[in-house]
Amino acid sequence: MKEITIIIAGPRGNMGMEAVKLTEQTEHFKLLAVVDTKNEGKRLSELDGMPNLDIPIYTDIEKCFTEQQPDVLIDLTSPESGRVHLEAAIDHGVRPVIGTTGFSQEDIERLRAKAEDKEIGAIIAPNFAIGAILMMKFAQTAARYMPDVEILEMHHDKKLDAPSGTAHKTAQLIAEVREAKKQGHPQETEDLPGARGAELDGMRIHSIRLPGLVAHQEVLFGGPGQTLTIRHDSINRASFMPGVRLSVEAVLTLNTLVYGLEHIIE
Numbered sequence: 001m002k003e004i005t006i007i008i009a010g011p012r013g014n015m016g017m018e019a020v021k022l023t024e025q026t027e028h029f030k031l032l033a034v035v036d037t038k039n040e041g042k043r044l045s046e047l048d049g050m051p052n053l054d055i056p057i058y059t060d061i062e063k064c065f066t067e068q069q070p071d072v073l074i075d076l077t078s079p080e081s082g083r084v085h086l087e088a089a090i091d092h093g094v095r096p097v098i099g100t101t102g103f104s105q106e107d108i109e110r111l112r113a114k115a116e117d118k119e120i121g122a123i124i125a126p127n128f129a130i131g132a133i134l135m136m137k138f139a140q141t142a143a144r145y146m147p148d149v150e151i152l153e154m155h156h157d158k159k160l161d162a163p164s165g166t167a168h169k170t171a172q173l174i175a176e177v178r179e180a181k182k183q184g185h186p187q188e189t190e191d192l193p194g195a196r197g198a199e200l201d202g203m204r205i206h207s208i209r210l211p212g213l214v215a216h217q218e219v220l221f222g223g224p225g226q227t228l229t230i231r232h233d234s235i236n237r238a239s240f241m242p243g244v245r246l247s248v249e250a251v252l253t254l255n256t257l258v259y260g261l262e263h264i265i266e
């Protein structure tokens with residue numbers, strides 16, 4: 001298989017560390033450098049707890065892309081940094097695979113236009129876990145028949161964005177196949193603001209944050225005399241790595257920005 005050269009942004013994070021391991025374990029992946037918030041000028045091997053890789057650390061993505069010419073950028077940082085990194089990658093002809101969540105629909109449309117303008121592939125994947133993609137697809141199918149639905153997403157308490165990218169994406173997929181409808185009692189009130197959760201097209205999304213959790217989601221459907229629950233659990237970050245690998249390979253074949261791995265895993 002042809003070698004794919006990679007830069008990872010966010011290498012000391014929970015996901016970044018797994019992604020660095022993935023590049024080590026995948027024969028045709030070659031990690032050229034990493035982009036961090038500190039440690040400019042050091043080598044990755046000098047950092048405690050990181051693999052013994054003699055590759056440079058940059059804190060400035062522009063400098064990184066001037067000195068290195070990777071095929072793919074994997075970004076696992078924060079929404080603010082992810083936006084900047086994605087644009088910088090496209091400007092430098094590097095294909096971005098963005099796992100970072102918290103992008104708005106406007107961000108995605110703007111970045112897609114930019115990718116198409118440069119005829120370069122890009123992937124924004126709110127969830128890399130194959131089981132989570134299936135959960136979203138199953139939920140979309142179920143919503144055709146059971147349009148009353150609420151989404152319950154549960155994550156670790158270090159998560160910055162709410163609702164999760166996965167919950168947002170699930171609601172968008174469901175909104176594609178059902179009429180917008182207000183759920184619950186027409187005269188319901190919230191005695192404590194937020195009690196009914198966030199709302200997208202009449203669907204309610206509830207976000208739970210607790211230590212001990214990784215990434216979990218239930219999509220609950222209700223109809224007369226029955227309920228259906230579709231649930232996915234990521235119990236560790238290794239769950240996301242087959243999807244990262246697939247995305248790195250797939251992004252080389254694209255010439256637009258794809259939002260969601262359901263477009264890659266048909």
Ligand SMILES: NC(=O)c1ccc[n+]([C@@H]2O[C@H](COP(=O)([O-])OP(=O)(O)OC[C@H]3O[C@@H](n4cnc5c(N)ncnc54)[C@H](O)[C@@H]3O)[C@@H](O)[C@H]2O)c1
Pocket residue numbers: 009010011012013014015016035036037076077078079081098099100101102125126127128129158240
């Ligand atoms: N798509 C998925 O399947 C998936 C799975 C898990 C997490 N995520 C998302 O990935 C992102 C990271 O999650 P995490 O759990 O690894 O978070 P984390 O806080 O453990 O790691 C984020 C890392 O990014 C670094 N960082 C922040 N700004 C940076 C910048 N400008 N340059 C370089 N590094 C920078 C931080 O220092 C930190 O080390 C979040 O947005 C999260 O929602 C996505």
Ligand SMILES: O=C(O)C1=N[C@H](C(=O)O)CCC1
Pocket residue numbers: 101126127128155159160163164165166167214215
């Ligand atoms: O740990 C996180 O943060 C995760 N975020 C994604 C989301 O927002 O949907 C996916 C799962 C893990």
